[in-house]
Amino acid sequence: MNKYFHELVQDLDNNISELNSELGNTVVFYETVINITLAKLREIKEFVLQKGFLSLEEEIEFFKRMKPLVVSKLIYYNGIYKIEAKRPYGGDKIIKKYLDNELNKLKRFFDNNLEFYKYYRTNSTYLDHKYFVRGNHDIKLSLDTYYFESDQNFSTSHDFKISKIIANDLIQIYIEDQLYTSKRAFKTTISKNLNWTGSKTALTELIYALHAHGVVDSGNIDIKILAKSLEQLFNIDLGDIYHTFFEIRNRKIKRTKFLDSLNESLTKKMDEQNEK
Structure with a gap:
């Protein structure tokens, strides 16, 4: 399982890198990455459903560590795609307000899932048998509606939430970089072009x-x-x-x-x- 998965993720990363060199950070780039990531995810799902897991520990490792590596890429690139596709036209104040609102969305997710953030980021394991084993969900553990609509042969109650945490951290970095770049460019323009x-x-x-x-x-x-x-x-x-x-x-x-x-x-x- 480990060898197959890591080779697949490496191949995906190489494809994304090549596309980025070819297309740059464009809407077409994000659309293409989303499609190839979905294709890789289908490959992984087929492999898991056919081969299964050798032990409970392997199942937990897959849904806690492995699957989120791929799903987080999907969430991240889809998130950036939506941010860029909906980015308004206008001056710095309009763009800043828009990006600040996107940051607030990330903060709301963090606030609503604070306990699980603590569990995940402290590398806790005492609830892994409920969070990351299929069909072992506990309705009392703040389950998202998404879980009940997902294919439970390839999902646990909290693997998607880990993917979301990883993706949100990356989206936050992206947005903050956009804000910093915009602010720096604005200051540079002022310092170069306006003189008393x-x-x-x-x-x-x-x-x-x-x-x-x-x-x-x-x-x-x-x-x-x-x-x-x-x-x-x-x-x-x-x-x-x-x-x-x-x-x-x-x-x-x-x-x-x-x-x-x-x-x-x-x-x-x-x-x-x-x-x-």
């Missing part, structure tokens, strides 16, 4: 005006945090903004010189467009 080309004093004047008017977080943001955010946005170091603002306050003429110039520039642009 006015004076530091002008930007400090703008920061204090935004803060005084309460238009950022309803005014509930510390002036230093606001300044740091705009420093990062415009790729500039403003230095001591408190000292700069002190100099602005003590101007003898036009204390809001930059804001006045903004008003003049915008008014002029609007007047020019009205004349066209």
Whole structure:
């Protein structure tokens, strides 16, 4: 059993690797992997139903360790396929909200199966004879409806749940990587493409005006945090903004010189467009 199974899994992994090199992480890739994994799973099922198990220990080992290796791949690639197929169009905020919602689905599964997670991850064995032996289920052990609809000649009460745990761990890594990549790309774009080309004093004047008017977080943001955010946005170091603002306050003429110039520039642009 061990030799046959590990050769089959190795062959499946090789096929997936070749497809990934050929197709990349595309929807077509995920569809193809799902189909070849289903085919391998049918092979395994046929082998098990024909050969059976030599002992109870071998049966437990198969449903606890072996079968979940293949089924988890099916769940994982199907999960990623659905995430990518349903991914909305839009900006970073829309994508982040969508991916965060997918993470919340994984968390709900974890919360609903916390006791079994503990059992599995602590390598406990005292309930293996109920969890991983066919026809030996216990209705009191939080069985999923899926189990009653499955082929019980090739399923136990909890082998699918282990597959789900393995797959969810991988899906979580995938989603978090997507979030990190998106965030990093967004920051890189900002740092490369936006540079403040006015004076530091002008930007400090703008920061204090935004803060005084309460238009950022309803005014509930510390002036230093606001300044740091705009420093990062415009790729500039403003230095001591408190000292700069002190100099602005003590101007003898036009204390809001930059804001006045903004008003003049915008008014002029609007007047020019009205004349066209």
